Amino acid sequence: MGLLEALRVALEALRANPLRSVLTTLGVVIGVAAVITLVSVGQAARSRVVGEFASLGPDLLWVLPGKAEEGQQFATQEGRFTLTFSDAQAIQREARAVAAVAPWLQTSIEVTGGGRREVTTVIGTTPSYLQVRALRLQLGRFLSEADEERRKRVVVLGPTLARRLFRAPELAVGRRVVINGRAFEVVGVVHPQGQVLGVDLDDRAYVPFSTAQLLFSVNYASFLFVKAQDTASVLRAQREVERVLRREHGEEDFTVLTQSQFLGALDAILRVLTVALSSIAAVSLVVGGIGIMNIMLVSVTERTREIGIRKAVGAKRWDILAQFLVEAVVISLVGGVLGMGLGLVASWAIAARLLDQAPTAAAALPVVVLAFSFSVLVGVAFGVYPAWRAARLDPIEALRYE
Amino acid sequence: MSSVVELRDVTKVYRLGSVEVRALRGVRLQIESGEFVAVMGPSGSGKSTLLNIVGCLDRPTDGAYLLEGQDTRYLSDDALSEVRNRKVGFVFQTFNLLPRLTALQNVELPLLYAGVPRAERRRRAAELLARVGLADRLYHRPRELSGGQQQRVAVARALANHPAIVLADEPTGNLDSRSGEEVLALFQELNQAGVTIALVTHDREVAEHARRIVTLRDGRVVRDEPVRSPRDAREVLRQMPGEPEGP
Ligand SMILES: Nc1ncnc2c1ncn2[C@@H]1O[C@H](COP(=O)(O)OP(=O)(O)OP(=O)(O)O)[C@@H](O)[C@H]1O
Ligand SMILES: [Mg+2]
Numbered sequence: 001m002g003l004l005e006a007l008r009v010a011l012e013a014l015r016a017n018p019l020r021s022v023l024t025t026l027g028v029v030i031g032v033a034a035v036i037t038l039v040s041v042g043q044a045a046r047s048r049v050v051g052e053f054a055s056l057g058p059d060l061l062w063v064l065p066g067k068a069e070e071g072q073q074f075a076t077q078e079g080r081f082t083l084t085f086s087d088a089q090a091i092q093r094e095a096r097a098v099a100a101v102a103p104w105l106q107t108s109i110e111v112t113g114g115g116r117r118e119v120t121t122v123i124g125t126t127p128s129y130l131q132v133r134a135l136r137l138q139l140g141r142f143l144s145e146a147d148e149e150r151r152k153r154v155v156v157l158g159p160t161l162a163r164r165l166f167r168a169p170e171l172a173v174g175r176r177v178v179i180n181g182r183a184f185e186v187v188g189v190v191h192p193q194g195q196v197l198g199v200d201l202d203d204r205a206y207v208p209f210s211t212a213q214l215l216f217s218v219n220y221a222s223f224l225f226v227k228a229q230d231t232a233s234v235l236r237a238q239r240e241v242e243r244v245l246r247r248e249h250g251e252e253d254f255t256v257l258t259q260s261q262f263l264g265a266l267d268a269i270l271r272v273l274t275v276a277l278s279s280i281a282a283v284s285l286v287v288g289g290i291g292i293m294n295i296m297l298v299s300v301t302e303r304t305r306e307i308g309i310r311k312a313v314g315a316k317r318w319d320i321l322a323q324f325l326v327e328a329v330v331i332s333l334v335g336g337v338l339g340m341g342l343g344l345v346a347s348w349a350i351a352a353r354l355l356d357q358a359p360t361a362a363a364a365l366p367v368v369v370l371a372f373s374f375s376v377l378v379g380v381a382f383g384v385y386p387a388w389r390a391a392r393l394d395p396i397e398a399l400r401y402e
Numbered sequence: 403m404s405s406v407v408e409l410r411d412v413t414k415v416y417r418l419g420s421v422e423v424r425a426l427r428g429v430r431l432q433i434e435s436g437e438f439v440a441v442m443g444p445s446g447s448g449k450s451t452l453l454n455i456v457g458c459l460d461r462p463t464d465g466a467y468l469l470e471g472q473d474t475r476y477l478s479d480d481a482l483s484e485v486r487n488r489k490v491g492f493v494f495q496t497f498n499l500l501p502r503l504t505a506l507q508n509v510e511l512p513l514l515y516a517g518v519p520r521a522e523r524r525r526r527a528a529e530l531l532a533r534v535g536l537a538d539r540l541y542h543r544p545r546e547l548s549g550g551q552q553q554r555v556a557v558a559r560a561l562a563n564h565p566a567i568v569l570a571d572e573p574t575g576n577l578d579s580r581s582g583e584e585v586l587a588l589f590q591e592l593n594q595a596g597v598t599i600a601l602v603t604h605d606r607e608v609a610e611h612a613r614r615i616v617t618l619r620d621g622r623v624v625r626d627e628p629v630r631s632p633r634d635a636r637e638v639l640r641q642m643p644g645e646p647e648g649p
Contacts, residue, residue: 005514016502309498312459313559314487314515316480395459399498 003322010327013299021331024295028335028378029342031285032371036343037350038281040367042274044351050267053259056133058231059099060259061238063087063224063245068255081220082253085209088126088224090248095226095240097233102129103221105212111205113165113177113186120161121204122179124212132225140173140188147208154211155184158202162189179205180215226256234258285374288335289382296328296386307390308398321391328383329376336375340368404471406566406598407433407456412465414451414621425451427621428465433567433600438593438632440609441602443618449602450571452618456600457490457569458482470566487515491560493570497552499544505531505555506540512562530558534588550581557588567598574608580642586611587635611635 014021065082088103105124110117129135130142138159147154155177157165162172169189176183184207193201213219228237241256257265300307307320344367414426425448433439441449454460455467458474461482467474469489477485491512492498499508509527518526531540534554544552553573560568570589574582590611593599601612609615610633617625 312492313512316483
């Protein structure tokens with residue numbers, strides 16, 4: 001019996017039990033949809049995040065507290081408090097390949113202003129941050145050297161926060177906000193930066209680094225942003241920063257990463273995350289496969305007599321095996337196609353909401369191929385045992401079965 | 403030329419745990435081409451066991467079975483399937499049609515497994531159904547047919563691949579006397595056209611439609627005799643009261 005005949009027989013059998021076929025298919029639909037959604041959303045998120053950081057420019061370096069272990073990019077928690085403002089000053093002063101350095105200190109905290117309260121991210125940094133991140137002002141001015149030196153209580157708002165507190169950025173400049181019980185004057189509003197993974201980069205307040213240390217009673221920096229003179233001098237800048245800090249600290253309790261090292265590490269982390277999520281989704285696909293196996297076993301038992309009759313008139317083992325295997329593969333393939341559609345729609349919807357961007361058709365292609373082969377694999381893997389049981393039934397026993 | 407069926411000291415032992423059931427205890431039997439044999443005997447005497455072995459559905463525990471001169475002892479399961487497909491036609495007491503398939507599709511089944519192309523299958527199946535008098539029932543499913551009609555579909559299916567022998571285990575057992583007689587008439591007709599038939603029954607009158615009766619008792623052949631003047635099913639039908647049915 002050819003595969004086409006097997007297909008005909010299988011479709012006939014599936015049509016005989018429509019509800020059961022649909023429910024069995026549903027298990028696969030859900031599994032495949034879950035895998036596709038998580039893989040493609042994960043992919044989109046990864047490319048978005050990596051793209052976001054890449055857009056900061058290839059001449060950027062990160063100085064992180066703590067020493068990364070051999071073979072790892074990021075340090076463990078131990079060295080959290082090893083970086084200081086004077087480190088930033090020393091780098092600025094001595095590293096010739098460095099164009100600008102900005103320390104960074106960040107806290108989530110409640111801010112009041114314009115008669116409203118908002119929880120937001122307050123960032124302590126220096127005027128050079130503007131240069132480091134190529135940030136532009138929408139209104140007013142950014143933090144100044146004088147603010148930094150005199151620990152002035154001035155604040156620059158992100159546009160989202162400005163809108164939340166004062167309705168419009170134009171209405172914010174010159175007003176007052178209260179952070180941690182202290183009044184700050186709004187001196188400027190920056191240009192919108194957008195969102196990353198649902199995090200609004202515009203829901204922020206920037207204050208002078210020295211003011212932030214005072215405000216939160218700390219004397220360290222979370223990390224330092226360093227901008228090299230140009231793309232060609234990134235590695236030289238890295239060496240110089242390391243040399244300066246090693247001398248300042250007397251030990252290597254920090255990590256300097258270039259843009260590409262940072263991106264590589266970030267990408268690896270996000271990749272692992274995507275794989276982990278997809279594996280969880282794959283579990284539901286396995287559950288769908290078990291559903292197929294269950295139904296196929298029931299079906300083989302119910303059709304024992306049919307198998308006996310087919311064997312009596314000349315069906316060989318392969319004929320019976322093919323009949324049931326094709327049936328399982330048809331279920332899983334139909335489930336795979338439907339699940340693929342559902343998964344693509346879901347991932348488009350999620351990506352559009354969360355990332356302001358839809359996955360491209362090119363990105364979807366490998367996912368589609370994956371889902372297709374996966375569902376066929378599920379059909380074969382979970383169909384082969386019931387089919388084999390059917391194929392090896394003894395014709396006399398099968399004919400006698402009531 | 404060799405016999406269609408040749409059994410040499412065939413035994414069959416069923417083992418149920420520690421209990422042994424000796425269903426056949428050394429059967430010698432030959433059936434020649436064109437014969438119409440009835441196998442008789444009390445319940446449990448081994449008739450069905452014998453027929454299953456002749457039909458290659460089952461294997462002897464001991465002894466040899468030759469079908470058209472071919473020793474079946476060393477054939478694989480798949481090779482036996484092929485033998486059943488090409489050389490044997492079964493007719494069962496309970497018809498054993500596939501309920502979801504039409505009469506046509508049921509008759510096509512042996513042709514399907516013989517690898518006959520679809521169009522050719524249809525043509526031959528329709529021809530066979532016409533031959534058993536069901537030309538107007540091609541697209542009926544078994545439950546839309548009477549018992550006698552179902553059994554005639556089964557006969558058509560048995561004939562599909564021009565088998566060397568047609569085997570029927572109590573083919574009239576589930577039928578009323580008129581339908582049963584009609585099936586026997588069909589068998590006699592086929593036999594006259596040259597089809598070799600072996601039929602199992604415990605009913606003497608049914609057996610006397612054949613031209614030879616083999617009697618089993620406790621797994622042995624105890625009698626093997628020709629029927630001097632077989633009953634003519636057509637004649638019997640003519641003498642039955644009521645409306646005749648079928649062709
Ligand atoms: N699968 C089996 N397992 C065990 N014993 C069996 C099996 N099949 C048949 N037997 C035994 O073998 C013997 C012969 O059985 P068989 O079915 O051939 O009898 P039969 O002549 O066809 O009887 P009946 O007229 O009732 O159909 C019986 O004693 C039966 O119990
Ligand atoms: Mg019997």
